[in-house]
Amino acid sequence: MQDGAGGNEARGGTHRIAHLSDLHFGAEIPEVVEALVDTLNRDPPDLIAISGDLTMRARTAEFEAARAFMGRLRAPILAVPGNHDIVGYLMAERFLDPFARWRRFVGPETEPVFQDGRIGVVGLNTARRAGFYLDWSRGRVGQGRLARCLARLEALPPGLVRIVVAHHPFLPPRAAPESRLVGGAARALEGFARQGVRLVLSGHLHVGDVAEPAAMVPDDAAKGQLTVVLSATSTSRRLRGEPNAYNEIRIGPDRRVEILARSWDGSSWAIARPQRTDAAPAEILAPSG
Template sequence: MPTFVHISDLHFGREQPEVIEGWFKATQAIRPDVVIISGDLTQRATDKEYRAAKQFLQSLPWPAFVIPGNHDMSATDLVERFFRPWKKWEKYIQTPLEPVVKTPDYTLVGVNTARAAGWYFDWSRGRISKQQIATVQQGLQNVPETSLKIVVAHHPFWLPKESEYRDLVERHNHALDAFQPVGLDIVISGHVHSAYTQVVQGVLIVHSGTTFSNRLNEDNPNGFNVIRGDHTQLEVEFMRWDGLQFQVAEQREFRYSNGVWQQTAGLNSI
């Protein structure tokens, strides 16, 4: 049964070294199969920040699955943003923007929802294109039924009430409609710097707060998630920084039945 540690919105440039140290300590005890990083590795996509993110990735003793977020494109160098938005990602991180990992136990499919610009004022918003939806669908097909199927995307496919002023990823309903029939179990995201879970259209949505940065969303301390389980049952633990160490703050349990996920234990359970 695989164990995933899900971290997000690291925002190197605004990182807190004592929190990173605490995260290593906590994660050593968890011994994850994979560390999933759902984007925003840097604060302003500078060389210095990218170097720090690279150093962090290289120091991980566990396999990492990493995708970019909107902060990983320069907001000040507009030539770079519009012509080579992922130039520094390619130079420092050197992994695909949309990685895919398939094992008998789990399938991880990454989607890059960050965009250099759009027909709206807020360029931090995310989008998933029709082509990306088709590619993810293909990625989820032809894998064993017993493989836990996970999509990792930076932007939210669902938002809690207090975050509804933020924007959902464009085409989120269309994407979930396309992914659920091919057996998608979980969508893992970040961006809003708060931790939550929700079952939407039968799929489990899991968000993490910012794990290392001081860009805190009120009421949401630094945090990360531990996801354990398989295609029939899952447990999600919210880990929160208490100022000295990461502690288990909450546990939620989910079960797959009749083709949909349902919460069976923990806060807001049915």
């Protein structure tokens, strides 16, 4: 468990999380990476959450570059693996110890937990070394991992805003409604809702959006509160029709949540817009329960 320093006082008590995803070192754009380090360090958020695919092929040099990037950032970091962070070309390593390089270069946990006075963040590893399907890249929420994640959420102090970080998408972006979701998505979302999770931060599709699982969660107090947040690729050339971006999530003292997408405009990270462009400001600032 990591504890944050709680550096939000100077911002009137508004907590900020920078949600990065799909860094894909090995296919990174150096000037985008440099400007991102500068932008994040100029006014460090309370947490930088990275939802997987730190590398292209889980090569040593790629992990070293990812580690160097994270080492330059001045905010606490919580990162989970993506499907690209498992070696695909050394089959023995893939099956025997698929996260050996993650532990060596990123950290001891593939499912880290972070909490401070405002937020409780639980990492969930959805990257799988194999499965009963041919598409290993899809990812899955296994029963054991889901149970452990839910237990960690339940153990958090009651007043915290609960957040899950996982690589694969639990809901599709509006731009790609046919996207394959992580295996076990519906069951996981139901569990998250029951634990009062406010935000699920994901990537993998390289498309940024927000979505609410209105039809998938139990009809109780949590309904309408759970928001799935997707991020585009923050630093790589693997663009899917939109620029490099990351999400800037602001959580006020009253637990209201605002989600902005901060995009690379070709020379800076200056552009920030509400993720839910079809919603009125009052809806973007949805109250949290």
